[in-house]
Amino acid sequence: MTFQIRTLNAISPIGLGRLPADRYRVGHDIDDPDALLVRSASLHGEMIPASVLAVARAGAGTNNIPIAEYSARGIPVFNTPGANANAVKELVVAGIFLAARNIVDAAAFAHRLEGDHATMDRLVETGKKSYVGFELPGRTLGVIGLGAIGVEVANVAVSLGMKVLGYDPAVTVEHAWALSSSVEHVRSLDQLLRRSDIVTVHVPLVDGTRGLIGAEEFAAMKTSAVLLNFARGPIVDEPSLIAALDGGQLRGYVCDFPTPLLNKRPHVVTLPHLGASTKEAEENCAVMAADALRAYLEEGTVRNSVNFPNAALPRTESRRRLAIANANVPNMVGQISTMVGEAGLNIGDLLNSSRGELAYTLVDVDGEIPDSLVAAIAALDGVLSARVI
DSSP states (O other), X not given: OOEEEEESSOOOHHHHTTSOTTTEEEETXXXXXXXXXXXXXXXXXXXXXXXXXXXXXXXXXXXXXXXXXXHHTTOOEEOOTTTTHHHHHHHHHHHHHHHHHTHHHHHHHHHHOOSOXXXXXXXXXXXXXXXXXXXXXXXXXXXXXXXXXXXXXXXXXXXTTOEEEEEOTTOOHHHHHHSOTTSEEOSOHHHHHHHOXXXXXXXXXXXXXXXXXXXXXXXXXXXXXXXXXXXXXXXXOHHHHHHHHHTTSOSEEEESOOOTTTTTOTTEEEOXXXXXXXXXXXXXHHHHHHHHHHHHHHHOOBOSBSSSOOBOOOOOTTEEEEEEEEESOTTHHXXXXXXXXXXXXXXXXXXXXXXXXXXXXXXXXXXXXOHHHHHHHHTSTTEEEEEEO
16 A cells, blocks of 8 residues: 655655655645645645545644644644754753843844944943843753753753753653753742743643733743743733833843744844754654654554554554544443454454543454445444554
8 A cells, every 4th residue: 555645844855764655655746645744834724635544743833733623533643742852952042041141132232333443342342231141050940841842951951050940730750750850840830930030931832821921920020030932932922021021020031933023122032933943853853753654554553642642552464453533432442342243353452542532442353354344433423533454
């Protein structure tokens, strides 16, 4: 079988190379794709073909993808958490230095200097007093969100001599183990904001994080504090941010998301969404996304999905596999198993995993699986998708 993959953005050839030409046809002009591979293109409001079995984003954020809509169709959405973590971490650290040493304004001042050596020397000595910054050792960094990026930022800050506070009520065991023992895990966002000299945000943009930092949060922060946002722009409520800056409640703001209100505003540094813009990060993301798609299409394996549960079942070549996505309701596995048995097929292995309202089942059987059985399972109330691998 040849799988059809439609690309909606330019994807690193290193990643596309993970999809062998003898099994995959890849391009932006595929009419009936089995999967979509995307970076920044928005799929909101876009009709995707009924043939689509999976969607993968070569990046961590998935706010450009209608997750709930695809979940209702039994389509897993994959992302690449951690693939661009180093790139973003490096830019966040650069942002800390930009804020601490007033580098952007100071560089602009130096760029405007004119005159001979003596004149410039005099202007430099006079002007540099306006750009006095602060050193990092002993300062407190508050990290909101302890995922792959947040953990790396926290650990680097510790190595720079900073005191580091971390806040993440849903931190995973894996990320907790990767976190420096010097990082203090605080129990509330308010506590982190009140104690931090610099605050950096590393959470995904979802309904619960939109406007996470607003008027109440700015009121809790030190007036000498700096806020960094290299996650997503709308996580910070922009009108409240402007009011805090204009009212002297905040020393500065460094972000990766220029807007008309922020551009050229005093005490604000905006960068053109450079967080994952390195060759290495783009390659890592493409490889991880392609690998996730291939594992799902060829084996039904699910890893790094934002809406499906993780699922991996070792496979015997002599067996055929059913992959079924369904609502997480009682007796679904029982109904499927009964139908398989009534079709005269023996179940050799089975895996059922759930995540919230979604469940995913892999059933390995001895013998060929008739189309009529797949159609009957797909017609069950609560089944979202069913296919044979």
